[in-house]
Amino acid sequence: MPRAAIDVISVYVRKAQKQRSRLPSFRSLAALEAVVRHGNIVWAADELGVTPGAVSKQLGSLEEELEAPLFHDGHRLRPTPVAIELAQTLGVALHLLREGWDKATHGLDTGVVTITGNASLCMHWLVPRVLAMQAAAGGRAIRVTSLHTSDTWWQSTVDIAILRHRRVPVGWESQTIGTERLTLLGSPERARRAAERGIAALGGETFLAAETRHGDLDRWLAAAGVGADTERRDSVHFYVAIEAALEDMGMVVAPIALCHDLIAQKRLAAPFPACTIRGAGLAGAYNRAICSPRTAESLFRWMKREMRRCSILPAV
Known part of the structure; x- marks a missing residue:
């Protein structure tokens, strides 16, 4: 982080401590970063999904918190050195926040999906359909592991379970897949x-x-x-x-x-x-802590269709 940016933040922190105030709103900080980056309040407002008037109000609130102007007087929108340094620092911080959010929201949509069910279901129905399930899951790898009646399967790392009942642990979601x-x-x-x-x-x-x-x-x-x-x-x-x-x-x-x-x-x-x-009745359950609802729903839709198809005796 540039030394000048650290100095700017240090000044702000000292003022905030002196005034016994909290950090300003996230919206006002995001507004400053967008306006400095675009050099235009209208463009910044369009990106943020608010009105130009709302952006101007947020900038005014931020100037009151800083007790310093963010833009030079005049018709042209020229940020002050304090605004430039703060906007650059905010840009880095917002980038890190976006990366963290992407990881939190999409991290569950990557990696291997572990599906468990009773041994006969795994052997004769799930395993032969692994490639089809991978396609239904958007190309994600599928791993099938069998369970027995006495197994405490929910204590292991399992994304999805196919059960002959709806008794699921806390934190799991379930829905009907079909009826035998x-x-x-x-x-x-x-x-x-x-x-x-x-x-x-x-x-x-x-x-x-x-x-x-x-x-x-x-x-x-x-x-x-x-x-x-x-x-x-x-x-x-x-x-x-x-x-x-x-x-x-x-x-x-x-x-x-x-x-x-x-x-x-x-x-x-x-x-x-x-x-x-x-x-x-067969129920599909997924662990929300490790499995993406989007992946689970895609697999459950496929399973429902396949279960209906397979419940008809094939012509031989």
Whole structure:
């Protein structure tokens, strides 16, 4: 900072201390900087979005605070040395303020976006769509990390979470992404045989279930008119049940959207596509402390569209 500017500020500070006054308003300081830089009150007022009269009033107020003129007498707008030095110093300060503001407002729009969800959602729906999500997020890199029911995921650095409930920590915002539609799925050959025998013969089928989706299988069986007294294999996590279905170890009641790609790839099939039930609601939540609302909203809009598309059984 130039020595002359330091002297000017020192004089002002001493006067302010003597007068027991605070710093003048930010508007008056910004007005002085703009007028000296443009050399024209009208242009300065246009930049600041105020009237020329308001700028003149702010300059007059600043002169009263300084107890010194800011411009020489005459028709031409000629700033005094005090005004020039102060305006230059203010220019540096305003530049730093703008940089700080840009960093605060746009810093959350850069870097990697970390998205978390349950393991099955990450494996079969989020990970295959990373490139599409990056495009929806304006080109920002996307990282997907899975969570389990017992995980305290909000204590880690996570930008966005896809949840089967709306219980979010303080400081997080959430909105509905979609609602699951569940149907019975199995390997293509197992599904073909089941379809040929009909729903009434499902009592002899082996069903795969998971503790994390308690009740889904029983609700589907009830909707299909199948007795609950069936052979079933339970696992702790749902992705294990899906993997078992892929290995033709039984049939699983699963969200159509979650298994959309597996169905399209003919790795799973729905023997009774007309028999579906409503599943859990999915919510998207984001941490306002580290994730830009703009990025979150862009991703949530994309997820809603994609979830609707994937909730329709693909033609195979």
